[in-house]
Amino acid sequence: MHEMSLMGDILQLVQEDAAQHGIDKIKKVELIVGEISNALPDALQMAFAIFREQNLHFFSDDAQLIIHIEQAKAECVICGTEYHPTQKIALCPNCQIPSGRILAGETFQVLSYEGSNQPSTTHD
Secondary structure, three states: OHHHHHHHHHHHHHHHHHHHOOOOEEEEEEEEEEOOOOOOHHHHHHHHHHHHHHOOOOEEEEEEEEEEEEOOEEEEOOOOOEEOOOOOOOOOOOOOOOOEEEEEOOOEEEEEEEEEOOOOOOOO
């Protein structure tokens, strides 16, 4: 399951950026995942849950992963028909030629994350 590796990379980037901004605990991570990006949302959710349990110091108790699905869209370079491909190489529904140019649906990126600073306790 390569989603485990993908999630590890995402969370490392988030953690590095959060540290630069003084954020100690992550509350929410939002991703954009394209339908034909080769990343499965359910597997990403499972990977996030595993990382959250293994890194309780980095996540708030109710930390969540929000995934926004980007719909796939292609355009046939032969006839100009726009269609919804189910994979990266798909037949044009109009001319039946595998000549589609992907317009959307391959995205895999962090949209945003939210976190908080834990106040340090000082003793007199």
